[in-house]
Amino acid sequence: MKAHEIARLADGILVGDGDVEITHAADIGTANADSLSFSTSLEHVETLAGCVIVKQGSTQTAKAIVEVSDPRLAFSIACEILHPPKRSHAIHPTAVIADSAKIGDRATIGPNAVIGEEVAVGDDCYIAANVVIENGCTVGDRVTLHAGVVVGTDGFGFARDKDRYVKFPQIGTVVIENDVEVGANSTIDRGALGETRIGEGTKIDNLVQIAHNVSIGKRVVIAAQTGISGSTVIEDDCVIGGQVGMGDHARVQSGAVIGSQAGVLPGKIVRPGVWWGTPVQPLDEYKRQNAMVKGLARLRDEVKELKKRLS
Amino acid sequence: MKAHEIARLADGILVGDGDVEITHAADIGTANADSLSFSTSLEHVETLAGCVIVKQGSTQTAKAIVEVSDPRLAFSIACEILHPPKRSHAIHPTAVIADSAKIGDRATIGPNAVIGEEVAVGDDCYIAANVVIENGCTVGDRVTLHAGVVVGTDGFGFARDKDRYVKFPQIGTVVIENDVEVGANSTIDRGALGETRIGEGTKIDNLVQIAHNVSIGKRVVIAAQTGISGSTVIEDDCVIGGQVGMGDHARVQSGAVIGSQAGVLPGKIVRPGVWWGTPVQPLDEYKRQNAMVKGLARLRDEVKELKKRLS
């Protein structure tokens, strides 16, 4: 790949030698003459990289410089070509695929993956080792399920009957739309009666729990170890931090950003904006309140002082 | 299944046509003429369901109505018959079962499950795909272990010796009693010297961590991503929310309810009642304290005003 191709791909301005040949991507600090790298700083960073993608106005120098508005994005786009994912486009012989399952074209199914009855997996999917997709679930095109992901086990619903719990029926399904990625060992439960849905282009990190009947919109990002309780709705383009907990029947409106470790109470409606803490509140309020708590010692001293003056 | 059979099963009062034929369960909003549905509202809900289970006094109408005191429970009981779990009652050929393991009658063992030496699995168990039960653990009757569950790995115990950690022996076992259900990718460690025990009828959600020597009573409910540290005891009939963390050697007394994301300190005794927050406190106290923190700005303003008046 040559520098001028990267400039074209990234819709950037080439400065320097467009014929610089690039073989791989690397961090700017460890790059060599064959490396493509990037910098988000406007200042020069010492580097051996043959080609560096930078922000317009940067003073960076290299054999080839590509100026763009978003260097990290441009670098990612170049890497889609430079480092395409290694895929076998084959079903590993140890995978267990039910006869009634339908697997799309060019799908890669890893060792020991288990695909249940009536499952549909779309084209160009990557289903990693030890993934389990239970009966009746639907997976779109270009979906990546990393190792150990479990899709479609029973949701967690029980009704108390004197001295035992009776299982509430968990007979729904899971629909994963196109271009979704789910991280290692995450779990997505089937709907109790209806469906659990993960919208197009949504990205989910490792060890995330998605309960029955949850509906997640398009292009939602959910970081590791977050848990979403039953029937909660996350609308399009939300960003959810790690270790967030959401109660059931909550609704996160389109464009909301929820900080890590936050807690959303059952039934809560989270409006667009940045949210933090347990129970979640707008970030500004959270910060104000946090500062106030930190100032409590002073407040207490002031009250003491007032009492003394009054006596 | 006919409406009058459902009324009999659910110990309810039939109103309307007892011969209405039902083939499946459905949400009241998506039901059709062959559906059994339920409503917890006393008001009428528009539905096409052939038979609806309702609370006594409800104004709901349908071809057949079954009046009960707990519609969700009655619906669950009817679904035990209407939608029995699909089971092969077979050991999948890819499962790896140690010669010395004993598997009960009618057990279903899924693909790639691994059952270690001297393990005992009871009758009518459902051991899903990729479950691992390590050497020497005991699983009762009618136990469900969902995909990816790991039972009986080493607990996490080490003793510091100058420049290394020495493993504290993890040579105990795990006992899972009858009618327990454990969610996908949850982990239950073996006892260090004694046993880790999960009591009869207890239900555990996905991605839950149960450490060595924990003892969980009967009919306990534990939601997703909760972690219980070593030697902690949870007595019968407790309800534990999601993402709760419990320190070691704590004791949760029978009937306690602990809200999601709560934190129980090591050694803490949690009495019956509803608990919340980190460290856990009674819900009422938690709410009072939360309200007080939210009122801090006003309190500070009052102190300012007092200072001004005193000057």
Added chain:
Amino acid sequence: MKAHEIARLADGILVGDGDVEITHAADIGTANADSLSFSTSLEHVETLAGCVIVKQGSTQTAKAIVEVSDPRLAFSIACEILHPPKRSHAIHPTAVIADSAKIGDRATIGPNAVIGEEVAVGDDCYIAANVVIENGCTVGDRVTLHAGVVVGTDGFGFARDKDRYVKFPQIGTVVIENDVEVGANSTIDRGALGETRIGEGTKIDNLVQIAHNVSIGKRVVIAAQTGISGSTVIEDDCVIGGQVGMGDHARVQSGAVIGSQAGVLPGKIVRPGVWWGTPVQPLDEYKRQNAMVKGLARLRDEVKELKKRLS
């Protein structure tokens, strides 16, 4: 094993009959005449144990007593000999090992484990059932990966491009140094461009998430369900509780101790000492602040009283 051998191994003082024969380790409460047990109390505990390891100055009696400075450590050291881990030192026939992977001497690879291309696994490793080690990762000697561990899946990095997320390249690797232990179903992501590293002798519990480019030092202890975000550094000899969340690019300095459920903000530097809460603060400050919040009702009453007196 005889009592005098234990005394020698543990560098302790033998009191009583050095020829007492011990066959296994047991809790002091359930021990019998063939048991080795230990007590951290200075007072006598009723026991049937043939040999008890105690603190110097203890009034404990038994056929054989071994006095040491750290009984739990001495007991652990004796158990390394008394209860060596049961290992097959074999590759299970159902394990899937890439042709280009290198497996060290005396390694035990469990059923259905998956070892990718160009992976190197050192000597005397224990790779449990269903573990996945993705392409190109390196595992040192005497490493234990418990069931369901996933090493080397893609980190979670994306760049937003109008109406889609473009994957930031995840083409780095994971290096696990010697004597590391990782608990069941934990996940360790590969570096985006560089490496993710787990230092020598570090012990990680179940369901822990280690993100791309994280660097963990030597002899670090991390309890269950903790999550470490991208590029964060944990230096040697830190102790991290359970359910802790760390933002990206944080640094935990050598010797720091972080309490369970704590939250470390992105970029935060955590100095040596004991830390607690979200966001983390020194334990003393946390306690002071907690007490202050608990005293808010009184403070409010005092302000009320002052207002009354001023009127």
